[in-house]
Amino acid sequence: MNSSLKFFGGVETVTGSKHLLNINGANFLVDTGLFQGEKYIDKKNDEPIDLDILSIDAIFITHAHLDHCGYLPYLIRKGYRNKIYATAETLELMKVSLEDSAKLMKNKKESKHYYDQNDVHRALLQVEVVKWEKSLRIKGVEITYYRASHILGSSFVNFKIKGESVTFSGDLGRYHSIMQIAPQDLCDTDTLIIESTYGNRDHADANAEDKLADIITDAIKYKRTVLIPAFAIDRTQMILHLLTKLTAHSNLQIPIVLSGSMGIKVTEIYKRSSEFLKISEEEFENIFKRIRIIEHSNDLENFLVKSQGPQIIVAGSGMMSGGTILAHLEAFGQDANNVIVFTGFQANGTLGKQLLNGDMNVRIENQEIKVFEVQSKIESIEGLSAHGDRNDLLRWIKSGRKVPQRIFVIHGEDDAREAFKEFVEKNTESSAICPREGLLYDI
Ligand SMILES: [Zn+2]
Missing domain, CATH: 3.60.15.10 (Ribonuclease Z/Hydroxyacylglutathione hydrolase-like)
Known part of the structure; x- marks a missing residue:
């Protein structure tokens, strides 16, 4: 047949x-x-x-x-x-x-x-x-x-x-x-x-680690908040791994924040299944020791009001089409001192693609509709x-x-x-x- x-x-x-x-x-x-x-x-x-x-x-x-x-x-x-x-x-x-x-x-x-x-x-x-x-x-x-x-x-x-x-x-x-x-x-x-x-x-043979190190150095120097929109599955764990590794150096120490429950849950699953990965369970434990986790909406509201740079915030979604990254964008993206770092593919029609294209007037639906102009610098890391x-x-x-x-x-x-x-x-x-x-x- x-x-x-x-x-x-x-x-x-x-x-x-x-x-x-x-x-x-x-x-x-x-x-x-x-x-x-x-x-x-x-x-x-x-x-x-x-x-x-x-x-x-x-x-x-x-x-x-x-x-x-x-x-x-x-x-x-x-x-x-x-x-x-x-x-x-x-x-x-x-x-x-x-x-x-x-x-x-x-x-x-x-x-x-x-x-x-x-x-x-x-x-x-x-x-x-x-x-x-x-x-x-x-x-x-x-x-x-x-x-x-x-x-x-x-x-x-x-x-x-x-x-x-x-x-x-x-x-x-x-x-x-x-x-x-x-x-x-x-x-x-x-x-x-x-x-x-x-x-x-x-794939560009760009060294993501070096680029990230430069971004951290500048963030410390200029007291910046760095926003990294990241896909909850795989990219978030990869970024957290690189950040944990880099910030172990005394001259690159900066607070790292993981925001959003999906990224947290997935990172826990990755930790349990590290036998199939190049990152060991111990390295995942170090990640959890190193980062501050913001999972609940009360904590998020508190954080948005009180926190300031230098700091790095990793949050989903990766193309900014939803998720807690939108709340961080509203809170930190209107400050020209801060920076937004893209680490993955941005599809046409997404907010991520819009910002990469230099169109900074955004309209987001984050419980209610918000309209504002993004002032932060836009950076992109290739090769991940x-x-x-x-x-x-x-x-x-x-x-x-x-x-x-x-x-x-x-x-x-x-x-x-x-x-x-x-x-x-x-x-x-x-x-x-x-x-x-x-x-x-x-x-
Ligand atoms: Zn896939």
Whole structure:
């Protein structure tokens, strides 16, 4: 029987990953991501998708980012009752990210409420934990998870029947990350579906640590408050690790504040799972000793009134589209002495992107609507991405015993996908294709 692939998102854009694999008569859905970013992409969550939820035999989640799992409680609300598979670390992180997602939907008057905490709870109960390299069998198909090293628990997933093998990369990490150990070698596979977020780029070899040291030195000298908007999963832990390391030097001592419950919960999960990371449990303990935590709204209000520089505040969300960073922006961002430091990708349509573009007149919805002009300086630190660049991706494609025959390039803007398709065909024997959303591909 022929196998086929159909993509419902995360193809021509980096968000909304939902991929249907029909193999050996079984329907498997790999990832259930929300579309995020610009309003027109958000709207895509509302479009009815040509997917019969009741025909899905199992769902496989590659990792806990919302653009890969944020649609899951909605499928539960729509009646999906079969198993969902994920690693233990992904399950822990999904609990945090999905609960936060439901909370954000509830708080944002303008956005649609796709699900609530009840749906999240039911979704998590349907998850069966899988271990890396321990295969399971469903409808005659052998399924195996492997470590992808993008964030904690992230995986690439292989589906195998006699004479056929299909692998989804999920989001793939880097070979030289500050925090994650390298991804596992690619398993034997005929067909590979691979992400291409940075398919047309090489990561800048910028030394993030040196840049951060300069920012701390200036902050101490000029009594600055430094705001670092950071993604709660992975980036926050990486930044806290770098800050803890740097501020151990006597000339770089400065108070470090971690604000927001999601970043705190995720850092605790990372600490418990440090066996899969380059940062030890002891180093995580040092982080907790070193930082001041602001979790509750009373503490936050108190802090905003009383605190002053020099200090560094790490808070979510990473693109300033919500979270406690907005309260800090309002309190500290109107002072020209302070600085806002971006450490990650800022999508079009987000407040982070607006500030990076130099448009300082902001309107934020932080319980009530606030309008003001940001006066602080804007800085950016490159080189901390959790995605492999095109050389990492190619190295991984070649890391197995054989190179896949067919490669589907997904999860990238069109220019990145096309460039990576060419890059793959130039450097391997594989034939590559950039599939389109909603079309059926025989494999
Ligand atoms: Zn991801």
